[in-house]
Amino acid sequence: MDATTLALNQLPDSLFRTSKERVVETVNPQPRRGHEYFIGWVLGHPLDTHTVLVFDCTEYKVVRFGHYSMYHVEQQIKGLADLSRYYNNALVRAFDRNKALVSALEMQGVWVERVKLTRSKLEDSYENLAALRAYDMITVSGFPDLQAELDVFKSALTLDESADYSLQVAQQSGIHALCLATYDLTPEFIDDLRQPSITYGSGYDPELEGYIHFSW
DSSP states (O other): HHHHHHHTTTSSSOSSSSOOOOOOOSSSSSOOOOOEEEEEEEEEESEEEEEEEEEETTEEEEEEEEEEEEEOOOHHHHHHHHHHTTTTTTTHHHHTOOOOHHHHHHHTTEEEEOOOOOHHHHHHHHHHHHHHTTTTBOOOTTHHHHHHHTTTTTOOOOOTSSOOTTOOOOOHHHHHHHHHHHOOOOOHHHHHHSEEEEEEEEEEEEETTEEEEOOO
C-alpha cells in the first residue's frame, strides 16, 4: 500500500497536496547591490561589550544588530572593517569618545564619521528617532533585543516643552547605535524621497503633447 501511494503521488495530480512554502524573513540578510548602508558602532561601559548595528539606508530598516565581546582590540577592529566592506563599504558612525579605536579603524581603510557626543546632539537624535518610529518609517523586525529597548524608549515633550527621557536607561547602546545610523534621516527627508516626481521619458502621450513617464 505504501509503495502504491508513493507511486501515485508521482503522477501530475498527487493524492496529497504538499503544503505551501512560506517565505520567512531572515535576520542578517545578504547585502544588496546598489543599497547604501550605515553602521552604528557604540563602545560598551564598562569596556566588556560593544554594539554594532547595520542600517539599510535604501529601505530604511535594520539588517544586523548585536552586542559583541571586546575580546581583543585588533580582532574587533578587523571584524568591523570586514563588516564595512561586506555591506558595500558602509560608512561607520561612532562617538568620538575613544579616539584611539576610531583611528585604528580608519587605518584599516574604513570611512568613519566621528560624531561628537553632546547632550543637545543626543536629544536631537532621540527626537528624530521618536518621529521616525511614530510614522512607521523604519523597520527593526527580527531583533528582539533592539525591539525591547525601543519598547521602553520615550521622547515626548513635557508641559515645559523639554524632552522627557524618564523611561530611558542612560546607556541603551542599541538606541544609541540606531540614533547614529538615523540621526540625519528626518521624516521630512524621507517624505521628500518618497514623493512622486514627473520627468520626461520615452512614452509619448498625444493628449499631453510630449514624452512623459512617472517615477518614484
